[in-house]
Amino acid sequence: MMAPLFSSKLLLVLFFGTLFGLILGVLPGLGPTTGGALILPFTMTLDPLSAIVLLTSIYCAGTYGGAITAVLINTPGTPAAAATCLDGYPLAQKGEAGRALGMATVSSTVGGIFSVVILVFFAPILAQLAYEFGQPEYFALAIFGLTMLASIGEGSPIKNLIAGAFGILISTVGKDFMTSIDRFTFGINELTEGIGFIPVVVGLFAMSEMLTQSTLINQVFNRIALKAIKLPSKDDYKKTWKTILRSSGIGSFIGVLPAEGGTVASLIGYSEAKRFSKNPEEFGKGSIEGIAGAEAANNAATGGAMVPTLALGIPGSATTAVILTGLIIHGVRPGPDLFREQPDFLYGIFGAMLIANILFFIFGFFGAKIFARITLVPNKILWPMIFAVSVCGTYSLNQSIIDVWIMLFFGVLGFFMRRYGFSVVPVIIGLILGELVEGTLRQSLVIFDGNWLMFFTRPIALTFFILSLIALAFPLIRSRKIKKNND
Amino acid sequence: MKNVQKQKRANKSLPFFFKDEFRVSLVIILISVALLITTFTFDIVPPILNRGIQPATFPKALLVLIIVMTLLIYYLATKNPWKVEKKLPRSFFLTLSSFVVFVVVSKTLDFFLAISALSIFVSYCWGEKRIFYLLLVGIIFPIIVFIFFETILGLRFPPGIITNIYYS
Numbered sequence: 183m184m185a186p187l188f189s190s191k192l193l194l195v196l197f198f199g200t201l202f203g204l205i206l207g208v209l210p211g212l213g214p215t216t217g218g219a220l221i222l223p224f225t226m227t228l229d230p231l232s233a234i235v236l237l238t239s240i241y242c243a244g245t246y247g248g249a250i251t252a253v254l255i256n257t258p259g260t261p262a263a264a265a266t267c268l269d270g271y272p273l274a275q276k277g278e279a280g281r282a283l284g285m286a287t288v289s290s291t292v293g294g295i296f297s298v299v300i301l302v303f304f305a306p307i308l309a310q311l312a313y314e315f316g317q318p319e320y321f322a323l324a325i326f327g328l329t330m331l332a333s334i335g336e337g338s339p340i341k342n343l344i345a346g347a348f349g350i351l352i353s354t355v356g357k358d359f360m361t362s363i364d365r366f367t368f369g370i371n372e373l374t375e376g377i378g379f380i381p382v383v384v385g386l387f388a389m390s391e392m393l394t395q396s397t398l399i400n401q402v403f404n405r406i407a408l409k410a411i412k413l414p415s416k417d418d419y420k421k422t423w424k425t426i427l428r429s430s431g432i433g434s435f436i437g438v439l440p441a442e443g444g445t446v447a448s449l450i451g452y453s454e455a456k457r458f459s460k461n462p463e464e465f466g467k468g469s470i471e472g473i474a475g476a477e478a479a480n481n482a483a484t485g486g487a488m489v490p491t492l493a494l495g496i497p498g499s500a501t502t503a504v505i506l507t508g509l510i511i512h513g514v515r516p517g518p519d520l521f522r523e524q525p526d527f528l529y530g531i532f533g534a535m536l537i538a539n540i541l542f543f544i545f546g547f548f549g550a551k552i553f554a555r556i557t558l559v560p561n562k563i564l565w566p567m568i569f570a571v572s573v574c575g576t577y578s579l580n581q582s583i584i585d586v587w588i589m590l591f592f593g594v595l596g597f598f599m600r601r602y603g604f605s606v607v608p609v610i611i612g613l614i615l616g617e618l619v620e621g622t623l624r625q626s627l628v629i630f631d632g633n634w635l636m637f638f639t640r641p642i643a644l645t646f647f648i649l650s651l652i653a654l655a656f657p658l659i660r661s662r663k664i665k666k667n668n669d
Numbered sequence: 670m671k672n673v674q675k676q677k678r679a680n681k682s683l684p685f686f687f688k689d690e691f692r693v694s695l696v697i698i699l700i701s702v703a704l705l706i707t708t709f710t711f712d713i714v715p716p717i718l719n720r721g722i723q724p725a726t727f728p729k730a731l732l733v734l735i736i737v738m739t740l741l742i743y744y745l746a747t748k749n750p751w752k753v754e755k756k757l758p759r760s761f762f763l764t765l766s767s768f769v770v771f772v773v774v775s776k777t778l779d780f781f782l783a784i785s786a787l788s789i790f791v792s793y794c795w796g797e798k799r800i801f802y803l804l805l806v807g808i809i810f811p812i813i814v815f816i817f818f819e820t821i822l823g824l825r826f827p828p829g830i831i832t833n834i835y836y837s
Binding site for chain 2: 226227340341343344347350351354358360361363365366368392393399560561562563566569570574575583586587590593594602603620623624627
């Protein structure tokens with residue numbers, strides 16, 4: 183299975199990808215999505231397998247890296263580590279930062295490896311099922327993926343849906359791919375090819391974060407010193423093994439759902455750990471189970487999110503949207519045919535994810551102290567450097583200065599979106615699913631001779647539509663439940 | 670939590686046109702309406718070439734959906750107001766204006782110069798006064814990035830007063 187990985191070049195890529203991912207995860211405001219987007223142009227110099235191995239190792243290690251900052255400075259390095267702050271930082275304040283990070287490292291590794299196993303078994307099955315899918319089924323599936331946006335994060339479901347619809351709208355800019363008619367080009371030649379994915383991602387994530395950081399230049403972090411990372415004790419293992427396994431399962435399942443990623447997984451993993459705990463009163467005050475629950479879940483979501491990405495071409499999270507773009511740029515079309523035609527390529531990715539999870543355990547265990555020091559790089563030095571890389575990286579794909587301006591525009595837009603409670607992740611998912619939604623809708627209507635009702639005569643499509651309704655109703659039910667509990 | 674409630678109360682006392690929810694909704698709706706009008710200028714495909722729906726139909730439907738959902742969030746905000754956001758600091762506006770300067774300089778003078786100027790300006794505005802670090806972020810690092818992209822990716826940067834010297 184891992185034969186393709188036994189080349190020194192791939193192992194080197196894996197090594198650097200994991201290292202780079204950890205650094206990205208540790209730095210608040212960056213993370214695997216932004217980092218993946220920034221590194222994407224560099225992957226053009228690599229063969230497809232090396233490129234995707236690089237991106238997936240960044241994904242796995244970056245998701246774990248967020249925990250280091252969450253525990254030591256109470257700021258999640260990545261959004262997926264937000265739940266880790268709740269107990270990681272209080273435990274570190276008690277002088278047990280090493281214990282907190284030890285548990286975060288072990289549970290992340292277990293969660294990550296668990297999810298790779300799920301990926302290896304589940305992705306081929308899903309791909310097999312996808313052979314039954316025609317255009318109407320793919321349309322219904324894409325709609326399901328988009329409605330799942332309603333429940334990502336803690337933000338308003340309607341705002342998430344607006345952002346998702348906006349993402350799809352961006353995908354319609356340029357020549358219509360079926361009739362070659364210009365749409366929203368406003369006479370600008372460069373827009374006829376459409377708006378690229380990289381300028382939008384780098385703008386929405388990196389540039390908007392730069393603007394956010396510009397509002398926080400006087401913010402002072404209370405850093406907790408880390409003496410050494412400690413492996414969990416026997417007692418800690420006894421307390422947490424059930425939580426780690428449960429959260430690994432939850433994380434993998436949430437990851438498989440289209441559009442849902444590590445952030446949702448860690449929040450659910452954390453709340454379930456609290457619900458099943460014998461000591462729920464300790465949560466929020468430095469509970470070791472809280473750290474285990476959140477970290478196992480967010481890393482388990484990585485393998486889970488790769489399932490729909492590889493088997494169906496539907497991103498399971500924002501970072502897998504970047505990986506999906508990487509696949510497409512390198513001429514690899516994800517979907518059922520990939521499993522039949524390029525099994526070596528796929529097993530290379532599976533093996534790489536497995537090794538990345540082991541590598542970040544080693545790097546985390548022996549190097550957490552060094553990685554923690556990266557957070558000491560002042561923003562006034564770091565962000566201008568990120569700006570230079572962002573600009574050159576965005577320019578490099580099409581050698582177009584317009585792309586750079588588009589990136590800056592989306593940076594400003596992303597800043598104001600985040601300021602007023604609109605998540606930027608749905609825009610990315612919408613942009614990547616946009617062509618699929620419109621293309622499959624129009625082709626389905628050709629098949630159905632314009633009769634919309636025919637969608638409901640296809641059992642798989644109907645199932646996805648029902649699931650979409652449930653996905654839309656879920657945030658409503660959840661908020662009512664929370665309100666009821668508060669009353 | 671108390672702070673959020675306080676901010677929400679403060680928001681309730683403002684006239685409606687000063688409230689964030691009104692201004693944000695208005696901007697979204699105005700842009701959506703403008704784009705919706707634009708869709709009526711798209712070419713119409715003859716029935717023989719038409720694949721399912723006209724090219725303008727899908728964007729039209731999306732824009733109507735966005736307008737409806739925006740009205741819905743505004744309606745919900747009248748019952749549960751958004752929290753009032755803090756005023757943006759001077760450093761934000763300086764960073765934002767540096768983006769504008771970047772666009773102008775990269776278009777008229779030089780791409781490298783634009784990156785270099787923005788990096789030094791932003792770093793300085795954010796509090797860096799040490800010359801070595803300003804040179805590091807504004808000149809040394811962009812040169813490394815330029816050379817890296819040029820040699821590894823074989824990238825050719827747009828012509829300009831400094832880039833032309835490098836290429837010559």
